[in-house]
Amino acid sequence: xxxxxxxxxxxxxxxxxxxxxxxxxxxWDNYFYGLLSISLIVWLLEIAxxxxxxxxxxxxxxxxxxxxxxxxxxxxxxxxxxALSNITATLINDFLLLFGFELQPIQLFSIEKLSRPTALFLxxxxxxxxxxxxxxxxxxxxxxxxIHKTHHSVKEMGFAAHFRYNWMEPIVYKSILYxxxxxxxxxxxxxxxIVHFITIAIGHLNHANIGWDYGIFKYIFNNPKMHIWHxxxxxxxxxxxxxGISLSLWDYLFRTNYIPKDGRDIELGFSxxxxxxxxxxxxxxxxxxx
Numbered sequence: 001x002x003x004x005x006x007x008x009x010x011x012x013x014x015x016x017x018x019x020x021x022x023x024x025x026x027x028w029d030n031y032f033y034g035l036l037s038i039s040l041i042v043w044l045l046e047i048a049x050x051x052x053x054x055x056x057x058x059x060x061x062x063x064x065x066x067x068x069x070x071x072x073x074x075x076x077x078x079x080x081x082x083a084l085s086n087i088t089a090t091l092i093n094d095f096l097l098l099f100g101f102e103l104q105p106i107q108l109f110s111i112e113k114l115s116r117p118t119a120l121f122l123x124x125x126x127x128x129x130x131x132x133x134x135x136x137x138x139x140x141x142x143x144x145x146x147i148h149k150t151h152h153s154v155k156e157m158g159f160a161a162h163f164r165y166n167w168m169e170p171i172v173y174k175s176i177l178y179x180x181x182x183x184x185x186x187x188x189x190x191x192x193x194i195v196h197f198i199t200i201a202i203g204h205l206n207h208a209n210i211g212w213d214y215g216i217f218k219y220i221f222n223n224p225k226m227h228i229w230h231x232x233x234x235x236x237x238x239x240x241x242x243x244g245i246s247l248s249l250w251d252y253l254f255r256t257n258y259i260p261k262d263g264r265d266i267e268l269g270f271s272x273x274x275x276x277x278x279x280x281x282x283x284x285x286x287x288x289x290x
Contacts, residue, residue: 034197035073042159042204051211051224051264055156059209064280065160072163072170111184116191124195124246126184127177132243132250134176139240144172146287152270153283154207157228162200162207167284202246211264222248228263233270 023032047057111119138148150166205212206227213225222244229235230242241258244251251257270276277283 031193032074035069035200038197038201038204039069039159042201042208042210045205046159046209049211050209052156052209055158055209059156059158061155061164062158062160065154065158065164067280068165069160069163072165072167076167076170120191120194123184123191124198127195128199128246129250130177131173131245132247134173135243135245136239136256138169138172139243143287147172149270149276149286150283152231152268153273153276153278154231155268157207157209157224157231157268159204159208162203166287168287199246218248219252220247220249222246225263226251226257226259228266228268229258229260231268232263233267233273 026033111122114122138144147166147168151161151164151169154161154164202222206222206224208224210224213223214221218226222242226242226244226248230240235241236258241256242248242251243256248257277286
């Protein structure tokens with residue numbers, strides 16, 4: 001037990017020191033200032049080129065979403081995810097050792113011999129396709145939908161709505177996203193950083209009050225005009241539409257795309273939203289309630 005307590009405490013202290021250094025010392029691959037920069041740029045684009053011109057700069061639930069952004073990106077790791085992942089990995093390894101097995105990395109192939117642009121492209125495509133499938137799962141299975149309702153409780157879209165999600169949602173995503181990282185070797189932290197922030201930038205734009213669809217590239221990249229229909233209160237089927245994270249390509253390939261008309265002023269939400277709580281703490285525990 002002392003071993004796991006030690007891992008727990010080291011995880012907290014290690015991530016706390018990491019977060020402190022991120023805030024105090026700027027560097028090019030700084031997560032804290034990277035998120036601030038992307039958020040500020042997209043917010044300024046919303047202000048300069050608003051799609052819904054009557055929507056206020058400080059829209060409905062702006063401050064709640066801003067809190068979600070910082071909580072889910074930084075504090076959630078400090079409170080739960082780092083310690084949980086480290087302890088879980090150790091528990092699994094110790095359990096296998098009881099039977100004489102040792103957890104070994106399973107690597108199908110490595111991308112380290114590929115050119116860096118090719119490796120980044122491959123990692124981006126694989127991780128985005130996995131996230132697209134996870135997103136469909138969140139809409140398909142009842143308990144996962146209860147988790148995902150937090151994100152769909154947004155009534156006015158804006159950049160910070162990108163990070164309004166329940167604390168259990170990243171556990172679902174990250175658990176499954178570990179698969180390509182385990183099976184495909186050769187990644188380094190800089191590669192993960194670059195792909196991660198490309199994904200964040202596209203996600204911020206998808207939720208922003210901007211009427212862009214990127215022209216012919218709308219069939220490849222997810223965009224605000226497409227993603228707003230994913231948040232529509234009225235959809236053509238029970239399981240949802242337009243599941244793309246960064247790429248719309250998967251929706252067009254698997255025929256889950258849906259843009260019947262200009263969605264600028266459609267109502268957002270879901271059918272039983274009146275039963276969904278409005279404050280942060282109640283939203284966080286909502287999936288655990290009967």
